[in-house]
Amino acid sequence: MPLTDRNQPVTETLADAIRRTIDTKTKPLGALGRIETLAEQIALLQGTTAPVMQACTLTIFAADHGIAHAGVSAFPQVVTGQMMLNFLGGGAAANVFARVNDVALQVVDAGVAGEPIAHPALVSRRIGPGTANFLDAPAMSPDEARTALGHGAEVARAASGEALAFGEMGIANTATAAALAHKLTGLPLADLVGRGTGLDDAGLRHKLDVLTRAAARTGALTPEQAMAEYGGFEIVMMAGAMLETARASRVVMVDGFIATAAALLATRLEPESRRAMVFCHKSHEAGHRALLAALDADPLLELDMRLGEGTGALLAWPLLKAAAAMMTDMASFEAAGVTNRD
Amino acid sequence: MPLTDRNQPVTETLADAIRRTIDTKTKPLGALGRIETLAEQIALLQGTTAPVMQACTLTIFAADHGIAHAGVSAFPQVVTGQMMLNFLGGGAAANVFARVNDVALQVVDAGVAGEPIAHPALVSRRIGPGTANFLDAPAMSPDEARTALGHGAEVARAASGEALAFGEMGIANTATAAALAHKLTGLPLADLVGRGTGLDDAGLRHKLDVLTRAAARTGALTPEQAMAEYGGFEIVMMAGAMLETARASRVVMVDGFIATAAALLATRLEPESRRAMVFCHKSHEAGHRALLAALDADPLLELDMRLGEGTGALLAWPLLKAAAAMMTDMASFEAAGVTNRD
Structure with a gap:
């Protein structure tokens, strides 16, 4: 998404970073379904790609x-x-x-x-x-x-x-x-x-x-x-x-x-x-x-x-x-040395 | 249910006891939905009205x-x-x-x-x-x-x-x-x-x-x-x-x-x-x-x-x-002094 709205550049960038974080985890794209959308919501709310959900x-x-x-x-x-x-x-x-x-x-x-x-x-x-x-x-x-x-x-x-x-x-x-x-x-x-x-x-x-x-x-x-x-x-x-x-x-x-x-x-x-x-x-x-x-x-x-x-x-x-632990604790394809699809 | 089948009297009695245990808990009848049917299944499998589900x-x-x-x-x-x-x-x-x-x-x-x-x-x-x-x-x-x-x-x-x-x-x-x-x-x-x-x-x-x-x-x-x-x-x-x-x-x-x-x-x-x-x-x-x-x-x-x-x-x-904890830890209407519907 182009960052044309000057009022929301940070949020746009964060949303992209959150999505990228999820998509590079060791799983097929979208394979965690609603856990992924829940993680996105929590991460956006907390303003981070590493959300905390402890208590x-x-x-x-x-x-x-x-x-x-x-x-x-x-x-x-x-x-x-x-x-x-x-x-x-x-x-x-x-x-x-x-x-x-x-x-x-x-x-x-x-x-x-x-x-x-x-x-x-x-x-x-x-x-x-x-x-x-x-x-x-x-x-x-x-x-x-x-x-x-x-x-x-x-x-x-x-x-x-x-x-x-x-x-x-x-x-x-x-x-x-x-x-x-x-x-x-x-x-x-x-x-x-x-x-x-x-x-x-x-x-x-x-x-x-x-x-x-x-x-x-x-x-x-x-x-x-x-x-x-x-x-x-x-x-x-x-x-x-x-x-x-x-x-x-x-x-x-x-x-x-x-x-x-x-x-x-x-x-x-x-x-x-x-x-x-x-x-x-x-x-x-x-x-x-x-x-x-x-x-x-x-x-x-x-x-x-x-x-x-x-x-x-x-x-x-x-x-x-x-959902939050998926963002912070799950390995990426790169970190785990797992081959992603082409 | 009458206990007419001589092959299954114990199971029949246990099923009744499990259902009665669930129905006297402090909640409207059936209000825990699938947690209740899950509790029934677990209790029947373990052969008790006080199932354990710890590990x-x-x-x-x-x-x-x-x-x-x-x-x-x-x-x-x-x-x-x-x-x-x-x-x-x-x-x-x-x-x-x-x-x-x-x-x-x-x-x-x-x-x-x-x-x-x-x-x-x-x-x-x-x-x-x-x-x-x-x-x-x-x-x-x-x-x-x-x-x-x-x-x-x-x-x-x-x-x-x-x-x-x-x-x-x-x-x-x-x-x-x-x-x-x-x-x-x-x-x-x-x-x-x-x-x-x-x-x-x-x-x-x-x-x-x-x-x-x-x-x-x-x-x-x-x-x-x-x-x-x-x-x-x-x-x-x-x-x-x-x-x-x-x-x-x-x-x-x-x-x-x-x-x-x-x-x-x-x-x-x-x-x-x-x-x-x-x-x-x-x-x-x-x-x-x-x-x-x-x-x-x-x-x-x-x-x-x-x-x-x-x-x-x-x-x-x-x-x-x-579901198991509901069976063992939740109070009955009688024990909690809560008025049941007529």
């Missing part, structure tokens, strides 16, 4: 949702706080996968219903005891939404690692994510609504009906308005964390449906954050495909999971390490 | 192929031995991924062309300096094929880990794998032939033409006959290793196209070996899909890779660890 922290944001009172989830709201304690006790799927893949894990109370839980390891960033029911009123005030973004940024700044993964827990938050994504993209709610933790057909119809009525409460919204009207404390806080991670040129590991809704919000607030995002797992939740298409994203893994908690990101973390 | 060894079998002299590869034959040295030097993609995911790696010379390479870390199980060109004659004798199976079994017995992964290196071995699979399954060669390390359209047409002529040399064959007529030393040895791994109720991690051809041969020799096999990566090599369908296999990963060397298996290893 990762998963932050799980937990919060409750007023829309749960409209009967849109298969589980009762009390489960959000119970699962937060399960994370703190080390017994959830996210804890198990984090230990297996050597990822640090922290839990943030972004606004779980009821009395605050006291636990030495819990990061308390409560905006309130759950959002309001957005069927009748804005989920939160514009001030609360801005505060959530700021808390997310602070939490991300304090987390260590070349990549940060984000997970969530919040009963009814697939409903929140669908409503928020609908307002951000204009995609039909029917394409965004799914079974969540396990709704049956009647439950799914009810959820779509509730969200259709809730969406009709407002017209076209800016991203700032949408996140207050239909957001969740954990979703907005996660978007703030993603934005800060991207600003620091660290990799943003995006998990499933809810996290992708947060990533969508982040890109609508700051489009340049997209380059830092690695989409980790294509969820079984129906609406995820539509959101991924809106973000032009093709996740690394597709394991039919639909749990959230950052579980998909945790399972993808070894792929990021492998 | 893995990758064995790379290298050999040369007489069919290379018919011009069916984009790389010259000398590359097989050069890459074997690259594995021994730690510079290949397989070495890098093995280090990242903490997998032990050993390299077996199953029959590389030219003088034997002397290296203290190389496991020498040479059947000969490459196979004969199966365009004109059997690739190897029935005795050589049996010896290769036996060497593979010995190598597998000596490798440590609850799971063993197998990789290969051999210029022209996609041609060998296609011919062998064609004879084992009767699938059209056109469905099994691909670009290997990077053939262009003319090269691909030539490869198909060569294999069509080679296949016409014989009629219907037993698996034993097919492995001698059209096998490769590394492919038959890998099949022997897979069989021995399965007999020991250890997980057989199957990599891409070549390894799947070896797995196919193994299942045709001993059908019960199939239960031990975990298919790790859906290769970009065209013929892989047809082979996977023949084995009713759906690999865990699909990363557009087409390198071999066991790279796909290495990247899938953390998923096996996660």
Whole structure:
């Protein structure tokens, strides 16, 4: 590519050098497929042909949702706080996968219903005891939404690692994510609504009906308005964390449906954050495909999971390490004395 | 399931217990998707609800192929031995991924062309300096094929880990794998032939033409006959290793196209070996899909890779660890005090 754009000569040169580094490794051209494109993305983000990918922290944001009172989830709201304690006790799927893949894990109370839980390891960033029911009123005030973004940024700044993964827990938050994504993209709610933790057909119809009525409460919204009207404390806080991670040129590991809704919000607030995002797992939740298409994203893994908690990101973390190590540790044809094709 | 079959009461009970263990973990039913089915397979194979998946060894079998002299590869034959040295030097993609995911790696010379390479870390199980060109004659004798199976079994017995992964290196071995699979399954060669390390359209047409002529040399064959007529030393040895791994109720991690051809041969020799096999990566090599369908296999990963060397298996290893740890380390609803849905 000729270096005609005077604003980007360094980036152009770097991209070429990264591609050349990959293409001279001892393998047929392109034979490592998505590991190569992942390595390119990481190297470009870090601004080097020798990227480092050593440590990762998963932050799980937990919060409750007023829309749960409209009967849109298969589980009762009390489960959000119970699962937060399960994370703190080390017994959830996210804890198990984090230990297996050597990822640090922290839990943030972004606004779980009821009395605050006291636990030495819990990061308390409560905006309130759950959002309001957005069927009748804005989920939160514009001030609360801005505060959530700021808390997310602070939490991300304090987390260590070349990549940060984000997970969530919040009963009814697939409903929140669908409503928020609908307002951000204009995609039909029917394409965004799914079974969540396990709704049956009647439950799914009810959820779509509730969200259709809730969406009709407002017209076209800016991203700032949408996140207050239909957001969740954990979703907005996660978007703030993603934005800060991207600003620091660290990799943003995006998990499933809810996290992708947060990533969508982040890109609508700051489009340049997209380059830092690695989409980790294509969820079984129906609406995820539509959101991924809106973000032009093709996740690394597709394991039919639909749990959230950052579980998909945790399972993808070894792929990021492998991609970076390929750049730095794999021999070139020349160094290894291997004959390349003519 | 009622225990009416008196031949299988223990297995039935164990399968039920495994499913119950998974279903009482703190997650919605089925929410971990393929991690759950993988955990079921591992637990059944080990005969316990508390499976262990701690260590893995990758064995790379290298050999040369007489069919290379018919011009069916984009790389010259000398590359097989050069890459074997690259594995021994730690510079290949397989070495890098093995280090990242903490997998032990050993390299077996199953029959590389030219003088034997002397290296203290190389496991020498040479059947000969490459196979004969199966365009004109059997690739190897029935005795050589049996010896290769036996060497593979010995190598597998000596490798440590609850799971063993197998990789290969051999210029022209996609041609060998296609011919062998064609004879084992009767699938059209056109469905099994691909670009290997990077053939262009003319090269691909030539490869198909060569294999069509080679296949016409014989009629219907037993698996034993097919492995001698059209096998490769590394492919038959890998099949022997897979069989021995399965007999020991250890997980057989199957990599891409070549390894799947070896797995196919193994299942045709001993059908019960199939239960031990975990298919790790859906290769970009065209013929892989047809082979996977023949084995009713759906690999865990699909990363557009087409390198071999066991790279796909290495990247899938953390998923096996996660699946087993889910069984043993994740809390149940009862233990964690989390409310299950009604």
